[in-house]
Amino acid sequence: MADPTHPTTPSAGLAGLGVSQGRAAGPVVRMAPPPVLPGPRQVADLAAEAAMVVKALESVTADLRQRAATAARAARGDGNAAPAGDDDAAGTSAAAEILDALAMIADDPMLREDAEAAVRGGLDAPHALDAAFTHHRDTLAALGGYLAERAADLDDLKHRAIAACLGLPMPGIPAPGHPYVLVADDLSPADTAGLGTDVVALVTEKGGPTSHTAILARGRGLPAVVACAGITALADGTVISVDGKTGQIGVGLTDEAVAELRRNDREERDRLAKSSGPGRTADDHPVKLLLNIGSAADLRPGAEGVGLFRTEFLFLDRKQAPSFEEQVTAYAEVFARAEMVVVRTLDAGTDKPLPFLGLPPEPNPALGIRGLRVDRVLPDVLDTQLDAIAEAARATGADAWVMAPMVTTPAEAAAFARRARARGLTRVGAMVEVPAAALLADRLLTEVDFLSIGTNDLSQYTFAADRQHPGLADLLDPWQPALLKLIASCAEAGRAAGKPVGVCGEAAGDPQLAPVLVGLGVTSLSMAAVCVPSVREELSQHTLEDCRKLAARSR
Ligand code: PEP
Ligand code: MG
Helix, strand or coil, X not given: CCCXXXXXXXXXXXXXXXXXXXXXXXXXXXEECCCCXXXXXXXXXXXXXXXXXXXXXXXXXXXXXXXXXXXXXXXXXXXXXXXXXXXXXXXXXXXXXXXXXXXXXXXXXXXXHHHHHHHHCCCCXXXXXXXXXXXXXXXXXXXXXXXXXXXXXXXXXXXXXXXXXXXXXXECCCCCCCCEEEEECCCCHHHHHCCCCCEEEEEECCCCCCCHHHHHHHHCCCCEEECCCCHHHCCCCCEEEEECCCCEEEECCCHHHHHHHHHHHXXXXXXXXXXXXXXXXXXXXXXXXXXXXXXXXXXXXXXXXXXXXXXXXXXXXXXXXXXHHHHHHHHHHHHCCCCEEEEECCCCECCECCHHHCCCCCCCHHHCCCHHHHHHCXXXXXXXXXXXXXXXXXXXXXXXXXXXXXXXXXXXXXXXXXXHHCCCCCEEEEEECXXXXXXXXXXXXXXXXXXXXXXXXXXHHHCCXXXXXXXXXCCCCCCCHHHHHHHHHHHHHHXXXXXXEEECCHHHHCCCCHHHHHHHCCCEEEECHHHHHHHHHHHCCCCHHHHHHHHHHHC
């Protein structure tokens, strides 16, 4: 029977790459880029120009107040706001408070007077707004502490005021005060990490299947589609459905179709949520099913531990380095709640810049100072982090494993292992993300206790294909035989050494691929919580011998 939520006529739908499973529907709200200031304009009528400034600030204030009121109504579950679910109510009322606070800043008489004074000094309205906001921002930043952290809010408000003045759409993460599908040209990991609970799905025009934005969406269980040509051309308010598995976008849905889609999605999630127990093939061969997390908030019951704790996700928007104490607290929070945890030391660089590291821009960042290589220029960062991991492990008595990202040579693995063991950490591993490391997996394993294959980067570097590139998904496909051959040789090295070799890239969460990876000899699969039930179910339907046959056929 035709699926009413996904009309098949070309005009009724769009398609991209499904990167985070689940289905959702809601009105589109687009995220516009910050406005570009046009060249300065000669001011002929000072009073008219000053009126433009005031009107822009009033319109930003009114917009924020209206959205705060809508968010507050949604939290109470009344009025015309689209109802938030119970889980969303707290987030929506917090959103209302934030929007109210921003409205107060935009309505600040001192700000308005500064902008009017700038007009009297000869600036046109957009440049006067730019000057006034920049002045207030710099004043806040100079005060340091909490106030300095609010400086970014002034940048956001400045962009909004200039956009209002120029008649452009409002930039920044929208906060319409009701559940919506976020549509953007592209999103940074920091944008995605900061999304409110009112976002029911996200769709971007750009982006690759294993980009960190996709990974963060998956971590939150948020249906997401990337590389969706034409999505930003849809008008705000258009109701669409998003299938994060197939990448299909349905456009122009009826209310009944939306209700049915939500019902089906809930039923599917409920069905999968009932699956439990450790990972096993049909003939009881154990395969540990672990979680990929970015913080304690991503922990869910039902897995056998954490196979990848991406610690850099804790600090994406930080301008100052996290202290030792702060790190101990963040790691201990996870250690206290999981059976075993593989902590990955900071993996900064390329699409995950960590501003507090102050690394200079590079012409080719994916091949530059990233992951473990940051240690070449800032050795204290790894020392402090290892100290904090060791302290958190001691304090909680956790089964803490530690591994480094972007290990390239056995010598790097040995140096990392020495430093980790010197702090009492006994389970030390290396990620295999670079073909050179995969080729020498046996020698890596003489230095470390386990390997964890990061298929996202291993694909990127094996196929020379940018993982964020929307047009290279075929090369980044984890079914590529060259990738599977590298995985097989790592697993074989693990078998020979009697040491575990897991997969923690996004490939591990693909239920169809899971038996193949097990057949290649992989001992654990680590994935976003949302993927665990379907991988568990699929594995339970194949014997180890079936898995080996599937693996042999796939290479
Ligand atoms: C990987 O590269 O597969 C991996 C797990 O690390 P990240 O995606 O964080 O780069
Ligand atoms: Mg990686």
